[in-house]
Amino acid sequence: MTPDKFTILTVEDEPPMLKAIDFKLTKEGFKVLKATDGEKGLKLALLKHPDLILLDILLPKIDGLTMLKKLRQDEWGKKVPVILLTNLVMDDRVTRRIVEDHPAYYLAKSEWRLDDVIAKIKLTLKI
Amino acid sequence: MPFNLIFSIINFSGLALCLVFFALFLKLYLDPKIPKGTALYYFLTGVMLFALAFALALLQPSYANNGYDPAYHLLIVIGLIFVIVSSRHQINLLGMFQRASQQLKEQTAALTRQTAQDSTILDSVGECLFAINEQGKIIRFNGQAEKLLGWKTAEVLGKDLVDIVPGYYDENGRMVPKNKRPPFIALRTGKIVRINWFTSRYSLMRKDGTRFPVSGSVTPIILNGRIVGAIGIMRDATEEKDLDKIKTEFVSLASHQLQTPLTTINWYADMLLAGDAGALNAKQTEFVEELHQGAHRMSQLVRSLLDVSRIEMRSLNINPEPTDIALVCRDLRHEMEPIISGKRLSFKLEQETGLPKLNIDPHMVRTAIQNIMSNAVKYTPEGGKIKLSLKKRPRGINLDISDTGYGIPREQQAKVFTKLFRGENILNKETEGTGLGLYIAKAIIDKSGGKIWFESEENAGTTFHVSLPVTHIKAQKGTTELSRRRGILD
Numbered sequence: 001m002t003p004d005k006f007t008i009l010t011v012e013d014e015p016p017m018l019k020a021i022d023f024k025l026t027k028e029g030f031k032v033l034k035a036t037d038g039e040k041g042l043k044l045a046l047l048k049h050p051d052l053i054l055l056d057i058l059l060p061k062i063d064g065l066t067m068l069k070k071l072r073q074d075e076w077g078k079k080v081p082v083i084l085l086t087n088l089v090m091d092d093r094v095t096r097r098i099v100e101d102h103p104a105y106y107l108a109k110s111e112w113r114l115d116d117v118i119a120k121i122k123l124t125l126k127i
Numbered sequence: 128m129p130f131n132l133i134f135s136i137i138n139f140s141g142l143a144l145c146l147v148f149f150a151l152f153l154k155l156y157l158d159p160k161i162p163k164g165t166a167l168y169y170f171l172t173g174v175m176l177f178a179l180a181f182a183l184a185l186l187q188p189s190y191a192n193n194g195y196d197p198a199y200h201l202l203i204v205i206g207l208i209f210v211i212v213s214s215r216h217q218i219n220l221l222g223m224f225q226r227a228s229q230q231l232k233e234q235t236a237a238l239t240r241q242t243a244q245d246s247t248i249l250d251s252v253g254e255c256l257f258a259i260n261e262q263g264k265i266i267r268f269n270g271q272a273e274k275l276l277g278w279k280t281a282e283v284l285g286k287d288l289v290d291i292v293p294g295y296y297d298e299n300g301r302m303v304p305k306n307k308r309p310p311f312i313a314l315r316t317g318k319i320v321r322i323n324w325f326t327s328r329y330s331l332m333r334k335d336g337t338r339f340p341v342s343g344s345v346t347p348i349i350l351n352g353r354i355v356g357a358i359g360i361m362r363d364a365t366e367e368k369d370l371d372k373i374k375t376e377f378v379s380l381a382s383h384q385l386q387t388p389l390t391t392i393n394w395y396a397d398m399l400l401a402g403d404a405g406a407l408n409a410k411q412t413e414f415v416e417e418l419h420q421g422a423h424r425m426s427q428l429v430r431s432l433l434d435v436s437r438i439e440m441r442s443l444n445i446n447p448e449p450t451d452i453a454l455v456c457r458d459l460r461h462e463m464e465p466i467i468s469g470k471r472l473s474f475k476l477e478q479e480t481g482l483p484k485l486n487i488d489p490h491m492v493r494t495a496i497q498n499i500m501s502n503a504v505k506y507t508p509e510g511g512k513i514k515l516s517l518k519k520r521p522r523g524i525n526l527d528i529s530d531t532g533y534g535i536p537r538e539q540q541a542k543v544f545t546k547l548f549r550g551e552n553i554l555n556k557e558t559e560g561t562g563l564g565l566y567i568a569k570a571i572i573d574k575s576g577g578k579i580w581f582e583s584e585e586n587a588g589t590t591f592h593v594s595l596p597v598t599h600i601k602a603q604k605g606t607t608e609l610s611r612r613r614g615i616l617d
Contacts, residue, residue, distance in 0.1 A: 014391070016391045017391055017394070023403065024398070058383055087386035113397050115397065115401070
């Protein structure tokens with residue numbers, strides 16, 4: 001399968017980051033949905049059922065982890081692959097919650113180049 | 128004849144008695160503690176002269192026959208004079224005694240005053256102060272203790288401290304067992320036990336059942352080499368606890384806020400370099416690479432600073448698990464490959480077979496080894512050699528990293544593990560270092576129960592040794608972890 005068959009939802013509140021991710025994913029051929037807070041992200045996810053969600057943790061309105069929790073309560077949302085992409089330093093509390101809610105990956109933005117993130121997305125979607 | 132015999136016996140025993148008296152008083156007389164000219168001195172002289180006079184008299188064979196010898200009469204007279212002289216002094220002696228007794232009274236009064244003053248001083252200490260005897264019963268409880276704990280002194284004196292003031296771990300709310308309580312450790316070991324809320328993290332319960340975080344110390348009271356009790360000072364550490372929370376939140380927020388713009392710079396530089404916005408010419412590529420490297424360095428520095436702040440707040444979590452240290456080293460070697468081959472360094476990794484797994488926090492120890500390895504790579508000039516060897520030891524593993532690098536100047540070697548240390552000889556050769564790597568490495572190795580040391584010669588190279596025990600560390604509950612370097616779920 002080619003990337004153009006896949007839709008990716010990006011939930012990110014930093015405009016320059018969102019722009020960069022959007023640019024890269026579009027260039028790769030993915031269809032991109034964008035949300036700038038957790039509430040919009042959840043609504044969009046449940047409405048459009050994207051193939052993968054790229055999720056930041058620190059977000060306005062509801063944070064990424066709460067959004068993930070709510071997503072996992074939905075029949076469809078239980079199985080959708082989620083890659084957490086954040087700069088938040090993890091402490092115990094965060095780690096426990098992340099593991100409970102089964103994301104596909106947890107990536108620290110500062111350690112990952114955009115190309116590597118794309119590679120992880122392709123790996124998860126088995127492209 | 129029998130009459131003569133009786134006289135001889137009286138004579139003989141009298142003489143012996145006189146000589147014994149003489150000797151006894153002479154001994155006293157010669158005692159340097161009795162100064163000449165005192166009443167006792169004159170008195171002794173008199174008594175000795177008497178004893179001598181009687182001895183001389185008894186030695187006279189004519190004594191039995193009422194003989195007369197003026198010599199001993201003269202001695203008796205002189206002796207009498209000395210005794211009279213001494214009695215004159217004795218009047219002074221009486222005076223002296225009276226004065227001494229007066230002095231004693233005054234001293235006792237002063238002592239009583241002093242005791243009362245000391246007691247008031249102790250009671251006025253602005254911190255909660257208590258003392259217990261060797262059985263752990265409360266024998267002192269000051270005003271601040273009353274205020275802090277809500278008990279009145281009269282209610283607690285003679286009671287068991289452990290019953291009056293229970294301690295609880297903040298982490299799980301469980302009661303601190305009696306043998307882990309600082310007053311009892313102090314009584315048992317005879318050593319000062321300091322309680323710092325940041326490390327002990329426990330609270331005490333007041334009379335009304337509320338709790339407060341505590342800092343302070345308990346010191347054993349040692350009298351004639353025996354532990355007779357302990358004295359404790361406690362402080363409400365609520366402020367420390369609040370600060371700790373603020374700091375932890377700040378650290379977490381700062382890491383996010385500082386990293387975000389740096390990541391943005393990195394990502395856009397990446398995109399430019401990848402030609403996403405059209406091909407760059409050679410000069411443009413070079414400039415963007417500089418941008419990229421600068422942002423990357425800054426990002427590393429932010430992470431190191433956060434690690435340092437966590438180490439210094441002692442809020443590090445240690446989560447030990449069986450770890451294959453060789454795997455960690457190979458992984459790190461792989462990660463540094465671009466720089467290693469870029470500088471044409473030879474990097475050998477040697478390991479003995481059958482290395483045991485170590486019960487360490489893999490993430491933290493990885494950070495420590497990474498810091499040492501990256502120093503070796505950074506501070507070894509092009510074409511140099513680096514060797515990492517892992518050896519089995521009876522109780523753990525030794526890890527040695529040697530290089531043929533610039534080395535550390537001898538006069539600076541004592542400061543290597545201090546924060547922000549950078550060797551003078553590399554300041555103009557390598558601008559990337561932050562002076563935090565080895566400080567962090569040592570803090571981690573120490574926390575893991577290991578040791579770190581090194582040998583170095585300038586312009587010849589450096590060898591760092593790390594010894595890590597197979598089992599040592601208990602999980603330590605801090606509030607944060609070192610910043611993650613990779614996705615945890617990879």
